[in-house]
Amino acid sequence: KQEVTQIPAALSVPEGENLVLNCSFTDSAIYNLQWFRQDPGKGLTSLLLIQSSQREQTSGRLNASLDKSSGRSTLYIAASQPGDSATYLCAVKDTGNQFYFGTGTSLTVIP
Amino acid sequence: SAVISQKPSRDICQRGTSLTIQCQVDSQVTMMFWYRQQPGQSLTLIATANQGSEATYESGFVIDKFPISRPNLTFSTLTVSNMSPEDSSIYLCSVEGGQILGGYTFGSGTRLTVV
Numbered sequence: 001k002q003e004v005t006q007i008p009a010a011l012s013v014p015e016g017e018n019l020v021l022n023c024s025f026t027d028s029a030i031y032n033l034q035w036f037r038q039d040p041g042k043g044l045t046s047l048l049l050i051q052s053s054q055r056e057q058t059s060g061r062l063n064a065s066l067d068k069s070s071g072r073s074t075l076y077i078a079a080s081q082p083g084d085s086a087t088y089l090c091a092v093k094d095t096g097n098q099f100y101f102g103t104g105t106s107l108t109v110i111p
Numbered sequence: 112s113a114v115i116s117q118k119p120s121r122d123i124c125q126r127g128t129s130l131t132i133q134c135q136v137d138s139q140v141t142m143m144f145w146y147r148q149q150p151g152q153s154l155t156l157i158a159t160a161n162q163g164s165e166a167t168y169e170s171g172f173v174i175d176k177f178p179i180s181r182p183n184l185t186f187s188t189l190t191v192s193n194m195s196p197e198d199s200s201i202y203l204c205s206v207e208g209g210q211i212l213g214g215y216t217f218g219s220g221t222r223l224t225v226v
Binding site for chain 2 (some may be wrong): 016032034036041043044045048049051089091093099100102103104
């Protein structure tokens with residue numbers, strides 16, 4: 001069974017800093033990987049999706065990379081802002097269309 | 112792209128009662144997914160709802176506790192029955208597709224507190 005882990009569980013950075021969130025998965029036979037943002041008590045907002053054949057995707061200040069062979073993905077946030085404060089979840093879709101969520105990283109950007 | 116309207120957004124319920132959560136999608140979708148997110152935890156899939164057939168429940172979830180309806184390709188409900196404080200969670204519906212092709216779109220979530 002696929003297991004998805006995110007490190008660190010919580011992160012606090014000053015405004016303007018660049019940061020990296022990590023996601024690792026145990027089975028490299030994935031279909032795609034998606035990064036989400038979740039504000040407290042709210043639903044999920046999709047940020048980026050990387051297909052298994054891709055190495056990275058970019059959207060604005062966000063860049064997600066995928067190294068399928070090593071079972072890792074990173075989400076890079078440039079020039080962080082207080083509005084980026086949220087929990088970030090990665091989710092892996094396997095080749096059987098099952099969807100596995102990571103444990104999340106709670107990010108706080110300090111003004 | 113699929114947009115999901117989920118309601119209620121939050122509720123506080125007495126133990127022993129039931130709550131029905133609704134999700135409306137603005138396009139036809141084959142499968143809808145229901146998740147639970149307990150406090151401080153990640154998401155756990157409760158069941159997959161297909162139109163015209165019984166929902167498929169994941170291990171640890173049963174139809175008597177979480178009955179699901181899927182009357183058409185744009186709508187589904189999840190009922191949390193005979194609630195206890197342990198059912199306090201965020202419940203989310205999801206469909207495949209949406210703004211990111213091949214990805215999943217989620218409703219805004221229902222924050223349930225059972226007292």
